Amino acid sequence: MKHQAMHKANAMKIGLVCSHGGHLTEMLQILESFQGCRVFFATYHSAREDELAAIAPIHLTDNIGSNYWRMFRALFWALYVLLTERPDVIVSLGAEIAIPFFYLSKLLRIKTIFIESWCRIDDLSKTGRLVYPMADVFLVQWPQLLQKCGAKARYYGAVI
């Protein structure tokens, strides 16, 4: 029992970063990818925050949207989350909440996986284009989208 607890304490820590709507629904579809890892969420305040808190520790901020001031504030929030949680890997399915985490993770040498949303078939999201240079792994959910990305992008199926 003690051994198991210690193994758990030493397990990889993964930060799951996504906004609170479809991106979160997609993230919940692939939650079993992180079995055996320590996990925390970083997302927006919403009617769904209690159910997430039941799964893992959760960090919340206000919806950034396309507001530059809120993005600027979110940069400090994301820095706080990364410094207190010290994750090994950040995984995100978008949306713009991924941007501060991916740029800061590059500085802090935290590994990153970005998965473009299932709803992106013909072109990358603005977030996808912005985090592409920062991401260690960049996945898309439709094979035809690979033509619109750089050589780093990969396709390994979708969340459904």
Place this chain on the structure above:
Amino acid sequence: MILVTVGTHNIGFDRLVRAVDELAGLLEEKVIIQRGASTYQPRYAEYFDFTSSQRMESLTSESRLLICQAGAGAILVALRAGRPMIVVPRLKRYGESIDDHQLQLAAVLDAERRAIVVHDVTAVTLREAVVRAEQLMVRPPKEGSLQLVDAIRKQLRAWDTHRPRVAPLLGEDI
């Protein structure tokens, strides 16, 4: 019951909420709208703004048909529950979205006959779409997320083996 969802976007989708409410006025059937940030006050349909995933899933399974924005969330829930759906893409020109990306998923679902897509959304076009949606082939998803989950796991395992391990502090171990 017909369930209508517009998602969690901080921009409303009044074009859909209004049309669906007018549709509810024409139907005998109960219509429930998840209205999000929309401001239109439905007169015929029941509505609420936001709710938990669990409640959304139970409402979806209670419904016989879903009418939703062409976003990933509601469509994933509907496909999982095996409900026929009518999707209405949010459009930039009405200020419903920052771009027209919802047209992409709508087009694929339409081509695969997994949803009825309505662009010009009114009570009349919706009523017609409801009839067509009843003839949709509702298929559960083929392979699910297995391949993606496996790829992520492999990548994490590769990183885990190269991760510098911090030696346990004296006394903490044993």
